Amino acid sequence: MAVAQLTLDPAFRIAPVDPRLFGSFVEHMGRCVYTGIFEPGHPSADDDGLRQDVLDLVRELGVTTVRYPGGNFVSNYRWEDGVGPRGDRPRRLDLAWRSLESNAFGLNEFMRWASLAGVEPMMAVNLGTRGIEAAAELVEYCNLADGTAAADLRRKHGVAQPHDVRMWCLGNEMDGPWQIGSLTAEEYGRLATRAGHAMRRVDPTIELVACGSSNSDMPTFAAWEATVLEHAYDQVDYISLHTYYDPEKHDEASFRASAVDLDGFIENVISTADHVRAKLRRSKRIKLSLDEWNVWYQSRFTEPEDRDIEEIPALIEDDYNGTDAVVVGNLLISMLRHADRLTVGCQAQLVNVIAPIRTRAGGEAWRQTIFHPFAHTARLARGTVLRPALTSPSMSTGRFGDVPAVDAVATHDEQTGRLSVFVVNRGTEPVPLTVDLRAFPRHRLTQHLALTSDRPEPVEQAPAEEILLPPVSWHVLCLTPEESR
Template sequence: MAVAHLTLDPAFSVAPVDRRLFGSFVEHMGRCVYTGIFEPGHPTADDDGLRGDVLELVRELGVSTVRYPGGNFVSGYRWEDGVGPRGDRPRRLDLAWRALESNAFGLNEFMRWTGLAGVEPMMAVNLGTRGVEAAAELVEYCNLPDGTAAADLRRKHGVARPHDVKLWCLGNEMDGPWQIGSLTAVEYGQLAARAGHAMRRVDPSIELVACGSSNSGMPTFASWEATVLEQAYDQVDYISLHNYYDPEKYDEATFRASAVDLDGFIDDVVATADFVRAKLRRTKRIKLSLDEWNVWYQSRFTEPEDREIEELPALIEDDYNDTDAMVVGNLLISMLRHADRLAVGCQAQLVNVIAPIRTEPGGRAWRQTIFHPFAHTARLARGTVLRPALTAPAMATGRHGEVPAVDAVATHDEESGALTVFVVNRGTEPVPLTLDLRAFPRHRLARHHTLTGETAVSPGSELVLPPVSWHALCLTPEES
């Protein structure tokens, strides 16, 4: 039986773990908001209609940052529709998903929800059907204390203290022909620069994310990023990445090795951003925001124009299996491996829509398989990311050729001494794993987390990774 061998050393550090890597995404799409996080009359709902059972699961999941309100939805959205007395809010046709939007849940409800969930809000502005003025006014509404029309309007709506939102997306997937108001790279880059300039005039402390390509398969990928950054480099802090992995798009082995694709995608965007930095002779380095990622059975998706208009269409409520969960865990490993440049991650979406959490209207809420690797990684990844030296047996894939069957990353928290190894076996044969801890001579394997539970590890026990499996190995220093 082929063996995997992993060596850990604090000298092989990547970067500190950024808590924003463990973000999620709430869009007005399907049942993510309505009967997801918000359901007045539900047995667990509070006076504002926020589902308590979902809040408990969100806290357990360990989400750090939540992007809102889209997604495709934002490119036709008027943020003013979702504030003020609910009885005065208009019903609109959402052009993105061809759904009726009641606006019963809007900005201030979302901000209250983020406070209860203990997460940081990440707001997106509409650069599809609107532009600079609406974006700046939204920052004013959210972040200024008082004394201006928009800030005083928020106070009139019963919110005295500013929301103080720091992280802002300049539109969404503006290269996509499916997007309401899609633009060329030059058009979008210029608009993003103008909007960012105005938004920073309102609040200079905010951080801005420019839209990268909608996915790495777009025909304009990389040239889009380069052009947008040439136009908006001085105004933005991040460039976004979106990518979903479909279990039915390629052969099964290629799907199990999806993290190989994500590794290359991240590396290509970093190289493109650094090319623009050198071309413009800037010192600032653009960071990356992977603010949409997940496993998605996208080949089963029905396009909006092929559906009837509904108020709560049940969109892409995928059911996940253990292989999907292993892939999600491996994608998190890839994200941590790039923590020196990848600073934000948002798994799309949080509830019901390709989500780790599912709900029944009026009924229960439950965890999907992909919940568990995310929750364990969000809880256990602390301190500094370490890049292990790893040798492993190879596995064949249809798209990537031969790749290692085992993939891993580690984190080390100097304060507590905790050392955690996140590892997957993406092959179809069991693989024994040996750990070389010469740089951590006092550490011993104490606990072993898998998709099915957590176990204590006795000294000297052999560790065998079952086929298609995800693991978190917790090592602690022995007492002196």
């Protein structure tokens, strides 16, 4: 039986773990908001209609940052529709998903929900049907204390203190022909620069995220990023990445190795951003925001124009299995492996829509399989990311050729001494794993969490000298120094 060996050393540092890597995404799409996080009259709902059973699961999941209100939805959204007395708010046709938007849940409700959930808000502005003026006024409404029209309007709406939103997305997927108001790279680069300039005049301390390609299969991928950044490099802090992995698009082995694709996607965007940095002779390095990612059975998706107009339609409520959970765990490993440049991540979406949490209207809320690797990584990835030296047997894939069957990353919490090792076996054969701890001679395995494709509920294994990785499985190995046990 082929074996894998993993060697850990504190000198193999990548970067500190940024808590923003463990973000999520709430869009006005399907049942993410309505009957998801917000359902007046639900047995668990508070006086504002926020479902407490969902809030409890969000806290357990360990989400740190939530992007809002879209997504495709934002490119036709008037933020003013969702503030003020509910009885005065207009019902609108959302062009992105061809659904009726009641606007019963809007900006201030989201901010209260975010406060209760303990998450940092990440706001997106409409650069599809609107632009500079509306974006700057939204920053003013959110971040200024008083004394201006928009800030005083917020106070009139019963919110005395500013929301103090730090991160702002300059539109969403503006290269996509499906996007309302899509643009060329030249058009978007100029608009993002001007909008960002105006937004920073309102609040110079905000962080701005420029739209990268909607995915790496777009025909303009990399050229889009290069053109946008040549315009907006001095104005923005991040470039976005969006990617989804469909279990039915390629052969099953290639799906299990989806993190190979994510590794290449991240590295290509880094290379493109650094090329522009060199061309413009700048010292600043652009960071990456993977603000949409997940497993999505996209081949089953029905396009908006093929559906009747509904209010609160059930859209892409995928049911996840154990293999999907292992792939999500591996994608998180890839994200940590690039923590020196990738510092924001938002799994899309949080509730009901390709989500780790599902609900029934008027009923229960529950965890999907993909909930578990996210929750454990968000809880246990602390301190500094370490790059293990790893040898592994290979597996064959139709898309990537031969790739390592075992993939891993580790974190070292210097304060507690804890090592957390995140490991996947994406192959179909069991693999024994040995961990070389010569650089950490006092450490011992104290906890082993595992899930497999046929047993997706996480199980705590008894710590053992020899670790066997079952086929298609995800693991967390917690090692602690003897003096702290």
